[in-house]
Amino acid sequence: MSMDFFFAPSFHLPIEFIILFQQFWVFYTAYAFLYFLFLAPKRKKLYSIPLLLICVSGSYSFTLLYVFVYNKLYEPVVFTQQQIIFTVTQVTTQFFIPAIGYFFVVKFFMKQEKVKELEQQKLILQKELLQSENNFLRAQINPHFLYNCLNFFYSETFQQRPDVAEAIMLLSQMMRYSLTDFSATRGLANLEDEIEHIQNVVQLNKFRFSDKIPVSLKIEGNTEHKKIVPMLLMTLVENIFKHADLKDAASKAEITCTIDEKEKKLIFTTVNKKNPVIAGVSQGLGISNIRQRLVLLYNSDKGLQTINEGNLFKVQLTIPYFEPEQTLHK
Structure with a gap:
């Protein structure tokens, strides 16, 4: 059975439209089938099966429509079921093959785009690291002088004002930790x-306000032998003292800091x-910066959730913690 009847030498507009729509149908449903089979997430790969059935059944339906229109509008011709199936197979194959080629071209450009995106993220991360190094160097301006001054203030106030001396010691410990070189x-x-x-x-903020500010800190789980990205949690704590x-x-x-050892995750929550007054003018820069860091570090900011209801503001950060032998970038 040849396809002469399907590409009649004379031009008939209704017939040409049916043929054109069948070609489009096979081409794009075939591409969709390949996309869901090879590129879609695992939970959506099963969609490829009905798409293949839709592709073939649609091609079959267009062939039947062609036969019906041709017999009604032009000349009656009898086609056997075998001829129709052969034609459907031939047309479907002819336009399935270009769909495969188109799929691999699209896949190639998607891969190139992904490589370009990863390179851009790498450049951004390098820029962020360079900026952090510059900030670290600026912060290191004669730190020993600052420590010596704080130690002097601590020793001078320890006898007369032990509360002030304790606050100075806390400030000294905070500064020392903030200047830690985590590359080591x-x-x-x-x-x-x-x-x-x-x-x-x-504690230092409580000293500032004579222990009158209502802030509680609760740790749930074992914090020993676990590592995390430094200063990620600190932004959420600072937001409380800035905006609450x-x-x-x-x-x-x-x-609240909860350590889930089964999932190897840390859940850090602030409410x-x-x-x-401040809520009306706040730009949310702290939350935005955390999102940017999460994308750079974990390729996603899904671990950060914010709930803004009534007069309460809640933030929950869920991130993996690392074992002592692990590194940030493997």
């Missing part, structure tokens, strides 16, 4: 040290009452 620890910080740094920040309403003793700001 493969880009990661001890979770215990991060938590201690957060505790120092909370800490004058209302009845609305306590809560900081606070919003300051109505």
Whole structure:
């Protein structure tokens, strides 16, 4: 059975439209079949099976429509079922093959685009690291002089004002930790040290306000022998002291750090009452910076969730922690 009847020498507009639509149908459903089979996420790969059936059944339906229109409008011709199936197979194959070629061309350009995107992310990360190094060098301007001054203030105030001396010691510990060169620890910080740094920040702020600010810090789980990206949690804590309403003793700001050893994840949650004055002008730069860091570090910011309801603001950050022998970039 040849395809002469399907490409009649005389031009008939309805017939040409049917043929054209059948070609488009086979081409694009075949491409969709290949896309879901090879490029779609695992949970969507099963969509390829109905798409293949749609491709073939659609081609078959267009062939039947062609036969019907041709018999009604032009000349009656009898086609056997075998001839129709042969024609469907031939047409489907003819336009399935170009769809395969088109698929691989698209796949090639998608791969090139992904490589370009990864290179751009690498350049951004290198720029961020260079900026961090520059900031670190600027912060290192004679740090020993600052430590010596703080130690002097501590020794001078220890007898007369032990509360002030303790605050000075906390400030000294915070500065020392902030200037830590984490490249020596493969880009990661001890979770215990991060938590201690957060505790120092909370305690120092309580000293500032005579222990009257309603902020609680709760640690759930074992923090030993675990490492995380440094200073990622600190931004959320700083946001509380910048944007929360800490004058209302009845609305306590809560900081919770939960270590899930089964999933090897850390869940860091902050809940606070919003300051109505600051909330109206805040640009959310802290949250935005965290999202950017998460994308650079984990290729996704899905681990950060914010809930803004009524006068309460909640942030939950879920990130993996690392074992002592792991590095940030393998």
